[in-house]
Amino acid sequence: xxxxxxxxxxxxxxxxxxxxxxxxxxxxxxxxxxxxxxxxxxxxxxxxxxxxxxxxxxxxxxxxxxxxxxxxxxxxxxxxxxxxxxxxxxxxxxxxxxxxxxxxxxxxxxxxxxxxxxxxxxxxxxxxxxxxxxxxxxxxxxxxxxxxxxxxxxxxxxxxxxxxxxxxxxxxxxxxxxxx
Amino acid sequence: xxxxxxxxxxxxxxxxxxxxxxxxxxxxxxxxxxxxxxxxxxxxxxxxxxxxxxxxxxxxxxxxxxxxxxxxxxxxxxxxxxxxxxxxxxxxxxxxxxxxxxxxxxxxxxxxxxxxxxxxxxxxxxxxxxxxxxxxxxxxxxxxxxxxxxxxxxxxxxxxxxxxxxxxxxxxxxxxxxxxxxxxxxxxxxxxxxxxxxxxxxxxxxxxxxxxxxxxxxxxxxxxxxxxxxxxxxxxxxxxxxxxxxxxxxxxxxxx
Numbered sequence: 001x002x003x004x005x006x007x008x009x010x011x012x013x014x015x016x017x018x019x020x021x022x023x024x025x026x027x028x029x030x031x032x033x034x035x036x037x038x039x040x041x042x043x044x045x046x047x048x049x050x051x052x053x054x055x056x057x058x059x060x061x062x063x064x065x066x067x068x069x070x071x072x073x074x075x076x077x078x079x080x081x082x083x084x085x086x087x088x089x090x091x092x093x094x095x096x097x098x099x100x101x102x103x104x105x106x107x108x109x110x111x112x113x114x115x116x117x118x119x120x121x122x123x124x125x126x127x128x129x130x131x132x133x134x135x136x137x138x139x140x141x142x143x144x145x146x147x148x149x150x151x152x153x154x155x156x157x158x159x160x161x162x163x164x165x166x167x168x169x170x171x172x173x174x175x176x177x178x179x180x
Numbered sequence: 181x182x183x184x185x186x187x188x189x190x191x192x193x194x195x196x197x198x199x200x201x202x203x204x205x206x207x208x209x210x211x212x213x214x215x216x217x218x219x220x221x222x223x224x225x226x227x228x229x230x231x232x233x234x235x236x237x238x239x240x241x242x243x244x245x246x247x248x249x250x251x252x253x254x255x256x257x258x259x260x261x262x263x264x265x266x267x268x269x270x271x272x273x274x275x276x277x278x279x280x281x282x283x284x285x286x287x288x289x290x291x292x293x294x295x296x297x298x299x300x301x302x303x304x305x306x307x308x309x310x311x312x313x314x315x316x317x318x319x320x321x322x323x324x325x326x327x328x329x330x331x332x333x334x335x336x337x338x339x340x341x342x343x344x345x346x347x348x349x350x351x352x353x354x355x356x357x358x359x360x361x362x363x364x365x366x367x368x369x370x371x372x373x374x375x376x377x378x379x380x381x382x383x384x385x386x387x388x389x390x391x392x393x394x395x396x397x398x399x400x401x402x403x404x405x406x407x408x409x410x411x412x413x414x415x416x417x418x419x420x421x422x423x424x425x426x427x428x429x430x431x432x433x434x435x436x
Binding site for chain 2: 071084125171
């Protein structure tokens with residue numbers, strides 16, 4: 001494949017829909033390390049993160065016909081597949097067991113353990129930006145974006161009214177935006 | 181609604197990052213089809229996010245690409261979308277019956293003999309039609325559609341802010357046309373969507389359909405051997421006339 005070939009997103013989607021091998025290769029060469037970076041921010045273990053990345057690319061390949069350009073860019077779609085797959089992984093029984101069989105009610109502790117045990121993942125990407133937010137916002141983004149808790153779950157975990165959780169997450173996100 | 185206030189409310193970030201609720205997402209998508217500045221703001225954030233991700237790359241293990249390829253080859257054809265056969269739904273056989281009726285009138289006018297002939301023919305047709313349907317095994321279709329190298333995939337994109345989009349899988353050898361609806365808003369009950377093939381700038385009807393309640397279903401449309409482009413319009417229910425091109429929703433060229 002010509003290393004100088006550059007596809008627009010639309011061309012890439014059209015070729016992927018035709019199950020074009022070169023388009024897949026292009027997709028992998030250009031996006032795998034960015035997606036691996038995202039997955040690593042959620043799943044710190046490099047080997048487990050690689051398994052997740054594999055599932056992500058298989059899903060992109062199989063589900064490309066469901067990608068809808070009216071709803072967002074191809075990268076956004078892939079990013080969300082990666083984030084969801086990574087969160088599914090850390091929520092899986094198997095993964096939870098590997099975290100020394102902690103009982104579920106102590107899930108909050110495991111979140112903290114995750115952050116402490118793997119400090120290296122805090123210095124890249126969104127996590128790096130989030131460190132610049134105030135503590136209360138950092139916690140909310142960590143729980144919602146990186147751990148995949150719903151607003152309702154966060155409301156219970158932090159003992160805050162649901163409305164407050166929603167407003168604060170929105171504020172945290174708009175602040176995050178200004179840092180980008 | 182003040183769209184500028186909405187834009188700066190955090191909804192864009194929330195939607196793009198996948199943190200918005202289903203209701204919030206539906207509302208956001210609806211407003212996107214009405215306000216181009218909202219789409220613009222969404223795209224800006226998406227680009228910033230992509231740039232951010234590109235700055236935090238981590239190189240995956242060297243053998244992973246090969247591992248993924250092997251896995252893809254092994255696990256192909258595992259997902260099975262629901263299939264709705266257009267012809268089998270009540271009220272949607274009008275075009276076939278229309279032809280049958282028209283043909284029978286002409287034949288009746290010609291002679292009783294021909295009418296008798298036609299009766300037999302019709303019976304045969306119904307029989308073979310039924311047989312055909314039985315042959316159309318769901319798995320086989322799905323595999324055929326997504327893995328047949330003869331299939332041309334045509335991406336229909338929404339026009340003039342319409343969110344309607346679909347993929348057409350078209351095999352010009354067998355003339356089969358399948359459509360996977362990605363996004364078709366529900367219409368008032370007196371309206372239906374209609375798929376057209378444009379052949380030498382003339383529209384040819386490929387079938388009326390309702391917006392599926394569940395997106396991502398496969399619709400079997402009428403066959404066509406030729407098509408320069410495919411288009412979707414909104415028509416009155418049971419439309420038998422030509423297309424209202426003013427209501428053109430989506431368009432895609434058959435040849436890239």
